[in-house]
Amino acid sequence: MVSSPTPTEVLDVVGRLEAEKGIPEQMRADVRLLGRLLGHILSESGSAGLFEDVERLRAATIEAYTDPTSDAFDRAVEIVGGFTPERADEVVRAFTVYFHLVNLAEEHHRVRVLRERDGASPRDPRGTVAGAYAALVDEVGEDAALKGVEGLEFHPVFTAHPTEARRRAVSTSIRRLSELLGELEAGPRGGGAEKRTQRGMLEEIDTLWRTSPIRRDKPSPLDEVRTVMNVFDDTLFTTVPEIYRHVDDAVRGTGTGGAAPVVKPFVRIGSWVGGDRDGNPFVTAEISRSAAAIASDHVLHGLERATQRVGRGLTLSEASTPPSADVEALWERLRGLDEESAAEIAKRSPGETHRAVMLMLSRKITATRERNADLAYRAPEEFLADLRVVQDSLVAAGAARQAYGELQDLIWQAETFGFHLTELEVRQHSAVHAKVLAELESGSVRSELTEEVLEVFRTIADVQERFGLRAAGRYIVSFTQSAEDLANVHRLARHAVGASGTPPVLDVIPLFETFDDLQAAPGIMAEIVDHPEFASRLEATGRKLEIMLGYSDSSKDVGPVAATLALYEAQADIAEWARAKDIELTLFHGRGGALGRGGGPANSAILAQPPHSVDGRFKLTEQGEVIFARYGDPDIAQRHVDQVAAAILTAGAPSNEARNHGAADRFADVAARMETSSRARFFELVKADGFAPWFATVTPMEEVGLLALGSRPARRGLSVESLEDLRAIPWVFAWTQARINLAGWFGLGTALQSVGDEQVLRDAYAEWPLFRTMIDNVAMSLAKTDERIAREYLALGDRDDLAGLVLDEMSLTRDWVIRITGGDGLLSNKPVLQRAVKLRSPYVDALSLLQLRALRALRDADETAETDPEVQRLLLLAVSGVAAGLQNTG
Structure with a gap:
C-alpha cells in the first residue's frame, strides 16, 4: 500500500x-x-x-x-x-x-x-515593426523602407482541423x-x-x-464556423485597427491621429472553415453558402455598431466644422432613400451634418445585413466611398483629429473585412476532380458526387455576386501532381455554368504536399502559366500568383528533417522561377500547431525562408488551439501580428537574404548528408513490416478518432494497414499523446551523427537560420517527451525491434541537440519556453499514466468483447487533458 x-x-x-x-x-x-x-x-x-x-x-x-x-x-x-x-x-x-x-x-x-x-x-523595439522599420531605414534608406511597409501583407487562414480538444x-x-x-x-x-x-x-x-471536457457529438461544420466567429467578435474586429495604428506610430515616429496614415491595411483573414471539403463529406456547397452568410452577418453587425458609435461621437456643429458640398449632397441622397429615418436623425442632430450622415450610414449597413434592397449597399466599396466623403469634409473643415481618429479605425475595418469578413477558400482533392470530369465527359448519368462538385462552383459565383470577389474565389487543389490537375478546375467551372453561363472568378492554387511533388513544383508551374484561363487571371491580377506548400504530408512522407530541407529547396526554386517570369509570388504555408506539421514560432520561421520567397507577403494556415492561443486575447493578438509583420519586413532586407543564401551555400554538403541519412532512418522505421498496425497499437490513434474533436474524419479509409490512408493530423496527434512526439524529430539524431563534426554543426546553428529553427523546434518537441512513459506505450506493441529503434533515435537526437545548443539540458538557451514545459510536464505525466491504464485495458480485452464504456471514457478524458497540458498538439 x-x-x-x-x-x-x-x-x-x-x-x-x-x-x-x-x-x-x-x-x-x-x-x-x-x-x-x-x-x-x-x-x-x-x-x-x-x-x-x-x-x-x-x-x-x-x-x-x-x-x-x-x-x-x-x-x-x-x-x-x-x-x-x-x-x-x-x-x-x-x-x-x-x-x-x-x-x-x-x-x-x-x-x-x-x-x-x-x-x-x-x-523595447526588438521583434516589433518599429524596430524592423528602423533597422531597414539604416540598411536601405527611408524611401525603400517605407515602400516595404506599404507592401506588407499578412494573411492567416483559419482552418477547422480537429486538434482543438477543448469544448x-x-x-x-x-x-x-x-x-x-x-x-x-x-x-x-x-x-x-x-x-x-x-x-x-x-x-x-x-x-x-x-x-464534461469532451463533447458528446462531433461538431458540425457550421458549429466550427461559429467557433471561429468568436475570435472575430471578441478580438479581431477591434484589434486590427489598433495594429495598424501601432505600425503607423512606428513609421511616423510620433502618434498618429492628426494626419492621414501612411500604413495600408495589411491583414487579410482567410478561412477554410466551411470550405475545405478534401476528405470531409460533411462540407457541402450549402454549408459553404451558409458559412459565407454567417461570416457576413457578423462583420455587418460589427460595422453597424462601429458606424453608429462614430456617428454619435461626431457632435461637431456646422458653425465650427462646416460640412463640404459633397457631404451636403450625400445627406440629400441619403434623405431621399429613407425620409422617415433621416427626419428622426435630423431632429436628434440639429446643425450636426457629419453626425447625421454617419448615423444614416449605420442605417444603410443595417439594411445591407437585413437585405433591404432599397437602402442596402451593393458592395463595401460604396460604403468606403461614403466614409471618405465624410473624412475629406472633416479634414477640409480643420477637424483632422476627428477625420483620422475613430473614423479612420472604421475605414481600416471596412478595408480589411469588407462585407465578407473572411475570404472563404475551397479545397478539394485532385483525384475527385479527375473522377468527376471523366464522368461528365463520358456522357454517363451524373452521380451525386458530380452534382455536388458542380454546385460548389455555382456557390462560389453566388457568394461573389452577393459579397464581392474577395469573399470567395481561391480554390486549392490538394495533391497537385500535374498542370492538368490545375486546368481541371477551370474545366469543371465551365461545366457548372453551362455554355451560356459565366464561370466564377477563380484563383486556382496548387498544393504541393509530398516530397516528389515539392521537387516537381517548378516544372508544373512553368507549364500551367501558359494555360489560357490561368494566363488570363495572371494578367488580370497584375501577375500575382499563389502556391501552397504542405508541411504535414511531406513530413509523414519522408520524415521531418528531409521534409524541412525539401520545403526550403522547393521555395527557393519556385521563388527563382517566379522572379524570372516577373510574377509576384505568395507562398502559402500549410503549417499546423505541432512541430511535425511545421509548427513553432512563425516569426523565426519567416526569417529562415529563402531569398525572395517572402518579399513582404506571408500566408499560413492557423488551426485548432493555435487560433485561440494567438488570436483569443487582444493584447496577445496584437503582439503576435506585430512580431509576424516585423519578421515579414525583415525577411526582405538584403542582409537577411544574403545571410540565408550564404548559409544555404556554405552548409549545402551538411544539408545533403542530413537529408539522405534522415530519410533512410525514417524509412527504416515506417517501411518496416507491420509498422502501421504497430503504430495503431502503441498510440491511441484509433481511439483519437472516437473523440468528437472536429467534423472531419481522422482518416481517408477504414484500414490502418497503410499510412497512406492516415491523415497527417492524427499521425502527429497520436505520437504526441504517447509522449513520443516522433513526427517532430525522428531521424534528426542520425542526420547529425552522419555529419559528425560538432563544431561544424555549432557553426551551422549560429549562422544558418533554417538549421537553427529546426534544432530549436526539435528541442521543444523533445522537451515534451518522456522516455519512461514512452517505453510504457511502446511496450503495448510487442515489437522490441521497432520500440528499440524509436528509443535509440530519441536518445541520439536528444544528445546531439544538447551538444549543439549548449547547456546541461534541452531548452537551456530558451528559459521562458523551458519554464513553460517544466511547469506542465509532471502533471501531464499523471494524465499519461491514467491514459496508459485505459489503453492497456482496451488492448488486453478480448477482441470480440464489448468495449467497456468506462474505460473508453477514461481514455478520451485523458486525451483531452494531455492536449490541454501540451498545448501544441496538432
Whole structure:
C-alpha cells in the first residue's frame, strides 16, 4: 500500500519544482491562487478523498520528474493502478482543469508583461515593426523602407482541423475566469471586492470541474464556423485597427491621429472553415453558402455598431466644422432613400451634418445585413466611398483629429473585412476532380458526387455576386501532381455554368504536399502559366500568383528533417522561377500547431525562408488551439501580428537574404548528408513490416478518432494497414499523446551523427537560420517527451525491434541537440519556453499514466468483447487533458 504524503511533504516537493522552474513571482502567485481555489472545489464538490488522491499522485509525479533516481515513478504507477474507475475519472478531470488554469495564468502573465513593455519608456523595439522599420531605414534608406511597409501583407487562414480538444463551453468559462483574474489584480486587496471576485472565481472553477471536457457529438461544420466567429467578435474586429495604428506610430515616429496614415491595411483573414471539403463529406456547397452568410452577418453587425458609435461621437456643429458640398449632397441622397429615418436623425442632430450622415450610414449597413434592397449597399466599396466623403469634409473643415481618429479605425475595418469578413477558400482533392470530369465527359448519368462538385462552383459565383470577389474565389487543389490537375478546375467551372453561363472568378492554387511533388513544383508551374484561363487571371491580377506548400504530408512522407530541407529547396526554386517570369509570388504555408506539421514560432520561421520567397507577403494556415492561443486575447493578438509583420519586413532586407543564401551555400554538403541519412532512418522505421498496425497499437490513434474533436474524419479509409490512408493530423496527434512526439524529430539524431563534426554543426546553428529553427523546434518537441512513459506505450506493441529503434533515435537526437545548443539540458538557451514545459510536464505525466491504464485495458480485452464504456471514457478524458497540458498538439 502506498502511503499518503503529509501536507508538508507535498509542499516541499512542489516548492523544489517551482524553485527550479524559476517562475516569475506574479505568475507564481496566480498559479498558487488558482491551484488553491481548485483544491477548495475538489474538496467541496468531489467525492470523499478525491483531493487527497490528487495530491498523492501530484507529489509522486513531481518527485519523479525532479529526481529520476527515486522510486517515485513506480509509486505513481501504483497509485494510478489502485484507483477505482470512478476515482480515475475524477482525477483525470481534476488535472485537466488544472491545465486550463495554468494555461490561463501563463496567458495572463504574458498580457501583463506586454502591457508593462508597452508602457515602458523607451519601449523595447526588438521583434516589433518599429524596430524592423528602423533597422531597414539604416540598411536601405527611408524611401525603400517605407515602400516595404506599404507592401506588407499578412494573411492567416483559419482552418477547422480537429486538434482543438477543448469544448467551446470550457473556453467560455476560461474567458470569464480570465476577466475575474484581471479584476482581482486591478482591484483593492483585503476588502469586500476581493471576496466577491474570489467567490466568482470559485463559481467558474466549479463550473469547469462540473462541465464534461469532451463533447458528446462531433461538431458540425457550421458549429466550427461559429467557433471561429468568436475570435472575430471578441478580438479581431477591434484589434486590427489598433495594429495598424501601432505600425503607423512606428513609421511616423510620433502618434498618429492628426494626419492621414501612411500604413495600408495589411491583414487579410482567410478561412477554410466551411470550405475545405478534401476528405470531409460533411462540407457541402450549402454549408459553404451558409458559412459565407454567417461570416457576413457578423462583420455587418460589427460595422453597424462601429458606424453608429462614430456617428454619435461626431457632435461637431456646422458653425465650427462646416460640412463640404459633397457631404451636403450625400445627406440629400441619403434623405431621399429613407425620409422617415433621416427626419428622426435630423431632429436628434440639429446643425450636426457629419453626425447625421454617419448615423444614416449605420442605417444603410443595417439594411445591407437585413437585405433591404432599397437602402442596402451593393458592395463595401460604396460604403468606403461614403466614409471618405465624410473624412475629406472633416479634414477640409480643420477637424483632422476627428477625420483620422475613430473614423479612420472604421475605414481600416471596412478595408480589411469588407462585407465578407473572411475570404472563404475551397479545397478539394485532385483525384475527385479527375473522377468527376471523366464522368461528365463520358456522357454517363451524373452521380451525386458530380452534382455536388458542380454546385460548389455555382456557390462560389453566388457568394461573389452577393459579397464581392474577395469573399470567395481561391480554390486549392490538394495533391497537385500535374498542370492538368490545375486546368481541371477551370474545366469543371465551365461545366457548372453551362455554355451560356459565366464561370466564377477563380484563383486556382496548387498544393504541393509530398516530397516528389515539392521537387516537381517548378516544372508544373512553368507549364500551367501558359494555360489560357490561368494566363488570363495572371494578367488580370497584375501577375500575382499563389502556391501552397504542405508541411504535414511531406513530413509523414519522408520524415521531418528531409521534409524541412525539401520545403526550403522547393521555395527557393519556385521563388527563382517566379522572379524570372516577373510574377509576384505568395507562398502559402500549410503549417499546423505541432512541430511535425511545421509548427513553432512563425516569426523565426519567416526569417529562415529563402531569398525572395517572402518579399513582404506571408500566408499560413492557423488551426485548432493555435487560433485561440494567438488570436483569443487582444493584447496577445496584437503582439503576435506585430512580431509576424516585423519578421515579414525583415525577411526582405538584403542582409537577411544574403545571410540565408550564404548559409544555404556554405552548409549545402551538411544539408545533403542530413537529408539522405534522415530519410533512410525514417524509412527504416515506417517501411518496416507491420509498422502501421504497430503504430495503431502503441498510440491511441484509433481511439483519437472516437473523440468528437472536429467534423472531419481522422482518416481517408477504414484500414490502418497503410499510412497512406492516415491523415497527417492524427499521425502527429497520436505520437504526441504517447509522449513520443516522433513526427517532430525522428531521424534528426542520425542526420547529425552522419555529419559528425560538432563544431561544424555549432557553426551551422549560429549562422544558418533554417538549421537553427529546426534544432530549436526539435528541442521543444523533445522537451515534451518522456522516455519512461514512452517505453510504457511502446511496450503495448510487442515489437522490441521497432520500440528499440524509436528509443535509440530519441536518445541520439536528444544528445546531439544538447551538444549543439549548449547547456546541461534541452531548452537551456530558451528559459521562458523551458519554464513553460517544466511547469506542465509532471502533471501531464499523471494524465499519461491514467491514459496508459485505459489503453492497456482496451488492448488486453478480448477482441470480440464489448468495449467497456468506462474505460473508453477514461481514455478520451485523458486525451483531452494531455492536449490541454501540451498545448501544441496538432
